[in-house]
Amino acid sequence: MIDVQNLSKSYSGFRAVQNLNFKVDRGEIVGFLGPNGAGKSTTMKILSGYLPPTDGQVKVAGFDVVSESLEVRRRIGYMPENVPLYNDMRVNEFLRFRAKLKQVPGSRIKERLEAVKQLCALQDVDRKIIGTLSKGYRQRVALADALVHDPDLLILDEPTIGLDPHQIRAVRELIKDLGKKHTILLSTHILSEVEMTCNRVLIINRGRIEASDTPANLTKLVxxxxxxxxxxxxxxxxxxxxxxxxxxxxxxxxxxxxxxxxxxxxxxxxxxxxxxxxxxxxxxxxxxxxxxxxxxxxxxxxxxxxxx
Amino acid sequence: MAFWTLYRREAGSYFVSPIAYVVFFATALGVGAYFNFIFNYFNDYGIRQLTVLQASVNTFFFWLTLMVQIPVLTMRSFSEEFKLGTIEMLLTAPVREWEVVLAKFFGAFSFFITLWIPLFFNLLLLTAFSNPHVPLLWRPTLNTALLIVLVGAFYISIGIFTSVLTKNQIIAAILSFALIFLSFSMSFVSYLKVTAQTQNLLSYFSAIEQMDTYSKGIFDSRPVVFYLSGTVFLLLLTQRFLEARRLKS
Known part of the structure; x- marks a missing residue:
């Protein structure tokens, strides 16, 4: 599903990511760990087609993220780190807009909207203006947005940051559930979450992959x-x-x-x-x-x- | 087509934003008051050499309104997306940069046209209720409307372009006002002591002279070419800058 080869990314001289190599297979739930500034978000932005790599090749579902960016973007649901949303739109309006933008056929929009609202427990707030929602709801709106076109691959950048323990538990269950159908790459700082949800962990530090294994095997190494x-x-x-x-x-x-x-x-x-x-x-x-x-x-x- | 979805969102965001209504109200009030003033003035002094329409659009007040309202309309188009980070979400959906740029442009353009409806509404009122009857002069009216649309499109493209340069709306607004004023001030060069040739050349770019011609009901194709090509050029530039910004950030 994801094939990263020798990926490097520099920002005006600073190497955020160096020679990254990894693969993610269809159906895996992969946790992407690393200290702040290790290059997690950068890698995720490259995978989602937002940033181009400085060097190396990145393929998602067999398409190159640079030359076939539109094909890649059609197949992924990306949830950025600090959940940017249009604050002047209502939840329903926003999700409908995003569904159309992501080319969900007109006849399926209603059904998809109902499905993601159900999944993310948004039915109660679907007529509210996004700017008035609490952090937890905004997070769920962003997740609903990532899911609305039923993508093969979900890229979630810190999906549980800023949530209370109940919400974290709910999101964790949701991710586990989604993992049955979708391939998921998620980054987080909450390690217990990774232990409970992910089949595999990628640990990245200072732009390099330090380890890639199941959570159980990783703990044995220590x-x-x-x-x-x-x-x-x-x-x-x-x-x-x-x-x-x-x-x-x-x-x-x-x-x-x-x-x-x-x-x-x-x-x-x-x-x-x-x-x-x-x-x-x-x-x-x-x-x-x-x-x-x-x-x-x-x-x-x-x-x-x-x-x- | 992603363009239509984006366009509807852009145009829609103008019509739900309170700032847009403030601009609309200010324009309608200003234009209406000025129109009323000219009409009374013409009546009191028996002026017959000019039409009310000519007097409304060949003043600095008209140009100032245009030059102030457009930066206010366009300043948030890209700046706000950069500031809120929504650009990331927008550009990770399967949309092309030019679709986004065109949607922003036509969104602002649609609202701009709405802003100038009151001027022509005033003319209709004048025709309908004046006694003795004041006829509606079709050619000058349509030509004036055409030039407002053309100049508006060009200035909006300047505004959209400056807004892609910064995430600060205020900077975008000041920058676009400066550029719009610069392009408008071509009209002033003819007042300086320059050679006849230079004067001749620059008069092609003079918005004041163009409006003078158009509001008399004379169609001239040169401004059409100038403003349309200028708009297309700036929108292309915007698209390149949007790509460049994404590529380097």
């Missing part, structure tokens, strides 16, 4: 992906030394040394060392209060991959 949290009654130095000796343990870190000793045991990626650790504790006769496996979050993966 140091501490399979770390253990141990709380025992023992001498800190002694315990650290003895636990480090267990097979496949890479490192032991003392977290807290009080009445009880808290430790974190890092194993080699993908290996379970709980048995070995427990065997040592039993052999030494330490009192044990906690032995738990900790999962790295996507947040940790994100921080690790994008830190300087």
């Amino acid at each position: 140091r501490g992906g399979g770390s253990l949290r141990v709380e025992v009654k023992a001498d800190a130095k002694d315990a650290a030394a003895k636990l480090s000796a267990v097979a496949d343990v890479e490192d032991v870190e003392v977290l807290l040394e009080k009445d009880w000793l808290q430790l974190r045991v890092f194993a080699k990626p993908g290996i379970d060392v709980r048995d070995g650790v427990y065997a040592v504790i039993k052999r030494e006769g330490w009192d044990l209060r906690e032995l738990a496996r900790e999962r790295a979050t996507l947040e940790e993966a994100f921080v690790e991959l994008t830190q300087d």
Whole structure:
């Protein structure tokens, strides 16, 4: 669906995006992550045909975004970052205007309008003037606009920014639902959202792709992906030394040394060392209060991959 | 065609905007008051050399109205889209730049024509209710209307062009007023001490002289060519600037 090859984009000397390569297949929901200024929005603007690439080739649904821009724009629904809308129009009027602009056949406009209003829960405000709507409703109007021509590909630039938790949950459900029919590329800073909705994550930093994998695999990559949290009654130095000796343990870190000793045991990626650790504790006769496996979050993966 | 959809939105936005009605009211009031003043003046002093129409459109007041109202009409056309960011949404829909430019132009043009209806409405009233009867002179009236439309189209294209240069409406308005005034001030050059040749050449561009000719009922094809080609040129320039702005931003 999306095929990006060696994409670079410079703004008067500053390289916003450098040599980006990635593919998105039909039916995927891909989360596009990265710190502010990493080049996410720029890449999305290029994909939607708004900005031309400085270098490289970008194809959407087999069409080149520069030379066949109209074909590309017919097939995508793009929701820009800060939801620019015509404030003087009514919701119905605006959606009808956008549907016509996006060449929805006249006979289907009514049906499509009803469908997107239903999807985005806009029925209550469809006669209101957009300028008077709250942030959450504006966001949904923009989403309805992106969906109105039933595009193959949805490009959503921070669709949940500025929404309250209920609305975020609603949008998340909506995206999951839409993912059954559409290919979606969405950018966000809310990592839990990506973990819950996306099949794949692209992490971009300073204009380069740092990682591209499923959320689950990404968290495995991170140091501490399979770390253990141990709380025992023992001498800190002694315990650290003895636990480090267990097979496949890479490192032991003392977290807290009080009445009880808290430790974190890092194993080699993908290996379970709980048995070995427990065997040592039993052999030494330490009192044990906690032995738990900790999962790295996507947040940790994100921080690790994008830190300087 | 995306053009019609865009045109309807553009023209529609003029007719729902309060500023447009302020401009409409000001123009109708000004033109009407001036028309009334000339009519009474002609009656009181028994002036017969000029028609009321000639007197209405061959004054600096008329030109000033035109030069002020057009920047106000066109200043927001692109500037506002840039400021609100809606241009991004507009240009990621399957539309071509020239369709957007033409829609903006014809939207403003339609409202401009609406603005000048009162002048001709006044003439109709004059014909209908005057005693002794004042005939409606068709040729001068139609010629004058044609020239207003032509000059209006040219000035609107200047306004649209300046609005694509900046996201600040005020700057767009001042810039377009300056350019419109510059093009209008060709009329003044004949008052300066220049050679007869220069004077002759510049008189082709003089809006004042053109209006003098047209309001007498004499048709001249040169202004038609001048204003139409000028309008097309500026709209093409606007389209190129819109593309360039998108390509570099």
